[in-house]
Structure formats: C-alpha cells, structure tokens
Amino acid sequence: MGGISYRAQRWLVLVGFLAVPLTLLVMLTYYPAVKLLMQSFTDWDGISSESNWIGWENYKEIFTNSDLFGVFLHQIPYVFVGIVQNVIAILFAIILNSRLKGRNFFRVMLFLPFIMNAVAVAFMFQYVLDTTNGSLNGLLGAVGLESLQQSWLGNESIVNYSLASIGFWRFMGYNMVIYLAALQSIPGDMYEAARIDGANRLQTIWHLTLPNLTKIIQLNMFLTISGALAVFDLPFVLTKGGPAGASETFLLKTITTAFQFNNFGLASAMSIVLLVLTVLILAIQNVVINRRGDN
Missing domain, CATH: 1.20.5 (Single alpha-helices involved in coiled-coils or other helix-helix interfaces)
Structure with a gap:
C-alpha cells in the first residue's frame, strides 16, 4: 500500500x-x-x-381493549416468582461460597436444569403437574396432604404460579452461578475487617455482601423482569393460554393476533408497546437498585 x-x-x-x-x-x-x-x-x-x-x-385498541392489555395481569406471578427466585439464588450463592463439603457437586446440580432444553422441561413438568397421574399430586397423597392436591394447570387462580414455578426451577441455578462469581470477586479482607469490627453474619450480608452485589442484582433483575414480560414457551407448550385464557401472556397474544387472526398491524403495535413497557419498568428498577447501592 x-x-x-x-x-x-x-x-x-x-x-x-x-x-x-x-x-x-x-x-x-x-x-x-x-x-x-x-x-x-x-x-x-x-x-x-x-x-x-x-x-x-x-x-x-391495545389500551382500551382489556382482552389485549389486560393479559399483562397474567404475568404478575412471573415477576413475583422471579423476585423470590433471585432472593433464593443469593442465599444459595452465599451458602455455596463457604467452605461447605461437596459444594462443587451442589453447584453443578443446581445449575443443571438451566442447560436443559426449554421445550423438554415443559413436557417433563406436564407429567409432574398432571391432575390424575402427576407426580406432584401423587407425592402429596403419599404424605397425607390430599387436601393440597390441585389441577395445577387447570385452575385459573394458580395456573400462572404453576408455570412460573417451572421457570423458578430452571433459572434459579443460573442466577446462583452469576451471584457466586460476584461473591468470589469480593476481597476477603473486607470480611475480616467486618468481623474485627464486631459485625455478625447477618450484618455482614446486609452491609457488605449485598451492596457489592448491586450491579449483579441489577443485571439479574433485568433478565428476570424482561423474561417475565416476554414469557411464551411455557404457556404455549403446556396450556395454549388456557384455561379460558387465564395463562395467556402478552407475547402469546401478540403471536396469536398476527398468525391466527392475520392482523400484523395490531401485532406490530403490541410488540412496540411491550418494548416500551419493558424499558420503563427496567428504568424504574435501575433507579431503585442504584439508590440502594448508593446508600
């Protein structure tokens, strides 16, 4: 040249x-x-x-038709279970970051569900949650808790919690691994200084561990909430939005509007609304978490 x-x-x-x-x-x-x-x-x-x-x-049409915008209410259980999932993931990460015997085995076992295929997981839980022959109802009956046996995927009031619990089982280990990696990056000298100052275990977690996990919590909550707002595979495979539309999600409704009713214009608008709502919710989440981190 x-x-x-x-x-x-x-x-x-x-x-x-x-x-x-x-x-x-x-x-x-x-x-x-x-x-x-x-x-x-x-x-x-x-x-x-x-x-x-x-x-x-x-x-x-989206904001005035309760059959469209109202399905967001079906996704509240996913958000709630997702928050609980992150709390449990942090607890497991803290436990498995200690000198626990066999901790590597428990880490692998908790992470294993994440690498499984999503559709395979859905079909597996179809047998677990089956009303008549499901292993969950069978277990409840075996331990004398027949009163708790349910139609887990046929009861409108609990179907979304049942579906969200599958996501809890699948993604909790993934979140735990991310928190575990963050915990291992915190200098041990900080914990030694806290113990010298007389801080107990709970105070150390609240005033030292959690503030150092702020950015990772923000990342995992971003993944959790965006995933909760865009749930599709579980209700599509297990319930097709039933019973009586009780488990229909906004994304499932969008795809139905486009490919079943051939209204791609309305479906496109629904996609834009989903994107804007996701950005707004995540912006509010970031403000709350950053404020906690600054404090």
Missing part, C-alpha cells in the same frame, strides 16, 4: 473489518425495527402487498 499513509491504512482496515458486521446489524436489526414501527400504524394483514395507514388506532 505504497503511497497510502499509515492513518489511511488504519481507517481502511477498520472499515474493512466493520463493514460486514455493521451491514448485518442494519439489515437484521435496525431495518426490521423501523419496519415494525411503521407497520404498527397500518392495518396490514400479512398477506396483501398494500396496507392502509390508520395512525394511532392500533395503540388505542
């Missing part, structure tokens, strides 16, 4: 390396996102080549 300066050569190398990934990013991410936003203002049916511009009508 004889007459080209070093600065020009550097720019050519940078452009050469960045051209392909940036092109793919624009084609596969930004262009579809812009197209989705534009379609949300139309009545496109997904088949015809033309669509009519209807402005904000799709968004008005």
Whole structure:
C-alpha cells in the first residue's frame, strides 16, 4: 500500500473489518425495527402487498381493549416468582461460597436444569403437574396432604404460579452461578475487617455482601423482569393460554393476533408497546437498585 499513509491504512482496515458486521446489524436489526414501527400504524394483514395507514388506532385498541392489555395481569406471578427466585439464588450463592463439603457437586446440580432444553422441561413438568397421574399430586397423597392436591394447570387462580414455578426451577441455578462469581470477586479482607469490627453474619450480608452485589442484582433483575414480560414457551407448550385464557401472556397474544387472526398491524403495535413497557419498568428498577447501592 505504497503511497497510502499509515492513518489511511488504519481507517481502511477498520472499515474493512466493520463493514460486514455493521451491514448485518442494519439489515437484521435496525431495518426490521423501523419496519415494525411503521407497520404498527397500518392495518396490514400479512398477506396483501398494500396496507392502509390508520395512525394511532392500533395503540388505542391495545389500551382500551382489556382482552389485549389486560393479559399483562397474567404475568404478575412471573415477576413475583422471579423476585423470590433471585432472593433464593443469593442465599444459595452465599451458602455455596463457604467452605461447605461437596459444594462443587451442589453447584453443578443446581445449575443443571438451566442447560436443559426449554421445550423438554415443559413436557417433563406436564407429567409432574398432571391432575390424575402427576407426580406432584401423587407425592402429596403419599404424605397425607390430599387436601393440597390441585389441577395445577387447570385452575385459573394458580395456573400462572404453576408455570412460573417451572421457570423458578430452571433459572434459579443460573442466577446462583452469576451471584457466586460476584461473591468470589469480593476481597476477603473486607470480611475480616467486618468481623474485627464486631459485625455478625447477618450484618455482614446486609452491609457488605449485598451492596457489592448491586450491579449483579441489577443485571439479574433485568433478565428476570424482561423474561417475565416476554414469557411464551411455557404457556404455549403446556396450556395454549388456557384455561379460558387465564395463562395467556402478552407475547402469546401478540403471536396469536398476527398468525391466527392475520392482523400484523395490531401485532406490530403490541410488540412496540411491550418494548416500551419493558424499558420503563427496567428504568424504574435501575433507579431503585442504584439508590440502594448508593446508600
């Protein structure tokens, strides 16, 4: 590259390396996102080549139709169970960060559910939660707790908690490993200084461990809440949104609206609403967690 300066050569190398990934990013991410936003203002049916511009009508339909926006209430159990899941994950991480005999075995066993296929997990729990032949009802009957036997996937009041508990079982070990890695990065000198100052175990956890986990808690809560708002696989495989739509989630409703009722314009608007609500909720979460970390 004889007459080209070093600065020009550097720019050519940078452009050469960045051209392909940036092109793919624009084609596969930004262009579809812009197209989705534009379609949300139309009545496109997904088949015809033309669509009519209807402005904000799709968004008005979402917020005024309880059958659409109201399904977010079905996802509250996922958020609640997700928060409990993170609390339990922190407790297990603290326990397994100590000099517990066989701690590596327990770490592997708790992490194992995460590497299992999501659909396989759903089908497995279909047998666990089955009303007549399920292992959970069988266990309750064997220990004399017949009064607690339920139709776990057929009872409208508990079906979402049943589905959320599957996510608890699958993702708790994953969150635990992340917290465990964060705990191992905290200098041991800080704990020794706290013990010298007379801090007990609970005070050490509250005033030393948790503040040092603030950023990791923020990350895991981001994953938990965004996952709770975009639940799809469990209700789709196990209940198809039943009974009587009690387990239907907003994402499941969006996909049904698009591919079953061919209303891609409304489905696009629902996707935008889901994205905006996720960003707003996570922003509030970050403010709360950061305030706790600063304190």
